[in-house]
Amino acid sequence: MSLNKKLLLFAHIDEPGLTGIDVYKRAYDGYKAVEKTVGGKVAPNDVIDLVKASGLRGRGGAGFSTGMKWSFVPKDSPKPRYLVVNADESEPGTFKDRELMTKNPHQMIEGVILSSYAIKAHAAYIYIRGEFAFLLPALESAIAQAKAAGYLGTNILGSGFDLECHLHLGAGAYICGEETALLNSLEGQRGTPRLKPPFPAVEGLYACPTVVNNVETLCAVPPIVLNGADWYRQWGTEKSPGTKLFSVSGPVKKPGNYEVPLGLPLRALLEDYAGGLKDGYTLKAIIPGGSSVPALLPSQLDTPLDYESVAAAGSMVGSGGCVFVDDQVCMVDLALNVTKFYRHESCGKCTPCREGTHWMENILTQIENGEGTIEQIDELYGICDMILGKSFCALGDAAAMPVMSYIKLFRDEFEFHVREKRCQVNRRKAELAPFREAAAAASQV
Amino acid sequence: MGLNATKVGLDLVRLGRELAFTPEDQATVRQILARYPADRRASAIMPVLWLAQERFEFLSQEAIELTARSIDMPLHEVAAVASFYTMYHLEPVGKYVLQVCCTLSCSIMGAERVFAHMEQKLGIKAGETTPDGKFTLKKVECLASCGSAPMLQINERMFDENLDEAAVDRLLDGLK
């Protein structure tokens, strides 16, 4: 089967000079959707209806209908409205938004203009994770180009619609990817989540109606608005229409971001796109949607990559960070790695997550060091179960879900650790052994 | 302002070396403030902290005070923000901050081996700075470069091309 790997977002992603507005306009029919809708004074509601009909779902992780989210913004509110772009991309395993912003910033900006127009926002903030500071000059210049061309600023294309677009740099905190923590951060506070409801669409930034969308979600908006809902639905499934970027990492021959029609079998992503595992490696597990999702087994490689099928298989499409794990990786070790991440990033606001992740790390460390007991494996599972669904924000779930799945799928490895007081396999530890020995030798002199 | 008397006294003693923004920086601060609604000055805390860190290398108490003063925000609010986010340096750091991702994909691909090599080469451990003030070595979390693991970020720049020990050696030896 020959795969068409040039779909929408990535159709011309490697076009030289694409960060410039002229190349973007030529390669992607850039800003035509803005000319058509804003310039053509299409009713904002019609834009919302079109995006709703396309079935586009949020690409930040939750997969919620984008058009639906926009329609929750109260029509009669006298308050200003805001669009906020979630460019905080920090879910381990995910690196798609970075490539979109690096190579094709105008597509995101065009998406910002269209969605702001649809919800009648006159200010948009792009919240970028601090580690992406190197992207700021290029994004600033893209915004300036869009403004000079009359797509941003006052009275855009003679429509009477005004929009300013600002960049706001984060400073290192995974929790700021959670939309309400992001809003607090943008308001100049510590990044801790807010209680929902009220949802941001009703009470978001500065207590005003706000839509928060992921970078990839917004990048999909211009082609949808230009070409229509049916056109977008030529890809994907009934419930998961369109295309999605998957970030492929782990020991595969060709790691990277791939745009695939939703519903593509996981096996095709691995073999036809990523070139399969590197020679000499054997597949043990697949983490299909970023570090927070449950793992899948090699026997599930025929799972279609759409929201429903991946859920039926026991995991989630999430952010599309697809990590292939080979059989020389210890799953207890991996659970500890992921748990350390969430324990460190827990904002500490609620007890189940703050205390729970702490205890998870303690127990996993003991099991990993060969000091654990069989009961502790169940205790660990029980702690995860106490966090799941009972924490203030979804970070708690993100910490609990992967570990629960590793225990369920690879319980033998956890038990082996307890019984034999060592890993069944562990490339990482084997590689570190010489350094440990050198350090031990040095400390004896 | 939730400051105790000793602290205010200390600040008075320090008045002689109170930090200041240059006129250009002051213009930048005004531009930053203009991005947010007039009654939402707190939104300028993060960008002005970034500016202060860029100017003064790390966020000393004086730099945090300057930030608060320049946007007319209470000091404790600015200090609370500065301490929440890991990229604000409250202590001096080396000229080059080496940030090696050791999360999920990078760990699978051998990042910790590369990190151990760097510890050995530089003679420092995670979180430490070399005595000459040149390098600070940090283990960090996913930098959205998982496909090019192992990788590292040096100050703002990403070096994400499947680094091995030899590549890291070349990279570090090339930094003056």
Ligand SMILES: Cc1cc2nc3c(=O)[nH]c(=O)nc-3n(C[C@H](O)[C@H](O)[C@H](O)COP(=O)(O)O)c2cc1C
């Ligand atoms: C702990 C946590 C971290 C998150 N991190 C991100 C992120 O880095 N980027 C993102 O777009 N969404 C992230 N989300 C999801 C956002 O809360 C929100 O659902 C998303 O920005 C909505 O945009 P979308 O509908 O376009 O997907 C995170 C959620 C949680 C609970």
Ligand code: SF4
């Ligand atoms: S679940 Fe974790 S990150 Fe979310 S509010 Fe509670 S402590 Fe904070």
Ligand code: FES
């Ligand atoms: S896991 Fe290291 S960059 Fe993402």
